[in-house]
Amino acid sequence: MKRWHGLGRLGTAATALASVVVLAGGLDFAPVSPAMAAGMPGPGHDIPGRDTETKRSTLPPTDAPGVFGAGVGSHLWWQRFTRARRAPGVAPPPPMVYVGGQTVGVRLFTRGLLVVGFQRVGPQGESPAAAADVRIGDRIERVNGALVRTVDDLRRLIHLGGPQVWLTLRRGRETRRVCVRTVTDVAGNRHLGVYVRDKTTGIGTLTFFDPLHRCFGALGHVITDVDTGEPIEGSGALYPAEVTGIMRGEPGRPGEKKGHFVFPQRVMGEIEENCEFGVFGHMERPPAHLYLPRVIPVARPDEVHDGPAMMLTVLHGQRVEAYQVQIERAVHQSVPDTRSMVVRVTDPRLLREAGGIIQGMSGSPILQDGRLVGAVTHVFLSDVTRGYGVYAAWMVEEALRTAQHPRAGWPQAAWLPARTQKGAVLGTRVAV
The missing domain is CATH 2.30.42.10 (PDZ domain)
Incomplete structure (x- = not known):
């Protein structure tokens, strides 16, 4: 995982320093080097995943086709849009996707065995x-x-x-x-005399499903190994999961979702890419438990603005619900970047039950003006009601890139059944 920079400190104003935590519940992430977000000062750190024997998760379905204008072709939609803006006429239609919000189990297998220590x-x-x-x-x-x-x-x-x-x-x-x-x-x-690991497991949130290209995006940030801090190279799968409990977040201690795989032998989607904008891959059909039974457009970054918005996520079982949030700052971005907006939870029920943004919400879609505008990715340690989000446009661009150039599946072991168990992270290292 990465270290991020945030706004605000315990009990202080938004100009001070703050720590930020990656939100994928249970995934074996570890801190990497600090990174500076333009206009968002302050050092931060992640909470690494815990070594246990399994993972948790929760996820649902969708249904119906979408429209993507002229199709992917040789250019991504954002590139087509920017060209169209320079020329007279109407810009091409935006991608149409099903929004997620379902909790999903994530199992990612490394390419080869990762050396994480010596014996x-x-x-x-x-x-x-x-x-x-x-x-x-x-x-x-x-x-x-x-x-x-x-x-x-x-x-x-x-x-x-x-x-x-x-x-x-x-x-x-x-x-x-x-x-x-x-x-x-x-x-x-x-x-x-080595410790090695061949997989990482945890839970996160599905952000969207593109029915035209049969691709998905989730998490909104990269998965890294808990011991090395390096991004995991490999592939894997998404599984249905459900939330069985919530640990409420407090300043200095982010909360988390607790859950388990519901159908450990049912693969929802194939993970083909793990990058800074999340995990992406192939999904054959819409997931279950849709909040919206129809596709909606993806917002361009310049269409996102400060103001009220809605976040979709699961707090109980597999039911996706909508919660009120406020986009406090939408950062101007003409090129992809992971720190796109600052989001604050304003929904009374979400604040009462979860305390704000908690681990496991990573990838929860953010809707504004009838469009998918982004996904929640990080929580501020000093103020768990606030966190970062990434623009949905950048996630969709990565999903389409992956759909155009899918990687060969690796390894086949990614399709082995996932064990069902409550609790947080898996990714146990083994001595050889």
Whole structure:
């Protein structure tokens, strides 16, 4: 996860410094380097996910076709719009989407096994992998030339490899091969002395579904690993989920949704992209539990303004409800950026039940003037009634880009059933 900058501090005015928390409930996110938002000063930090054994979530459906003008073609809708503004005539119609608000279970598999730590093994009490220059953040993609997708794959190939194995690693954009001498324990099991992770699981909120291109957007921010702080490269799936409880937020302690996967074997959508604007991919049909049974237009960034708006999210079960919010500041953006607006919760019931914006609301759609204008992404630690949002236009642009150039599914293990369990985050690291 990223560190963000916010407005306001505990009990002070909006010009002071503030911490901001990413809102995806349970996802294994970790802080990364600070980033400065133009016109939004102040250092911030995230609350990392907790290591447990599963995740939670909640999500619904939709139904009906939408209109996207001339289609995606070779240009995205925003690019077509900006060209049209320079020329006489009418701008092309905006994308038409079903708005979400449903809580969804997210399971994201890494591409290769992510190294998240080292373990001392053998009589020397050292890590053979660390001695061979394996580093935290490396991804183990092959062992002796054989593809590795799961922890079980790695264990099996190490056992078959003998006293030393060749690991193919991905480090940033580089591919490296290193030779590691394994250590055998008293039970005959071979070890590399590393902690690895092959997946991350949690809950967030679906933002929209485009029925014309059968693509979706959710979360509104990148998923990063809890240990390395790096964005997770890979693919996965969305699952139906429901909210079973709410931990109310307070200044200095953001609240969170508690929930679980409802149908752990039912895949709602295929995650093909994890980037700074959220997770995107393919969805065959509208999700269940729609708040609006029809498509609505996506607002251009210059159509979003300060003033009243509505946020859709789930507080109980799978029921999507609307809550009053105020867009306190809509930032002028002509190019995509993640910190598009400052939002404040004004709805009395949401304030009473949740205290404001809580973890698990990440991706909750924001509607204004009958359009989808954005999604909630972060909460201010100093004032949990306020947070950041990203323009929906930037999320739709990423969804269409992904729909045009889908990545090959990786790994197939992403379609394994998700375990149903209440609680927060999963993404347990395993020693090998």
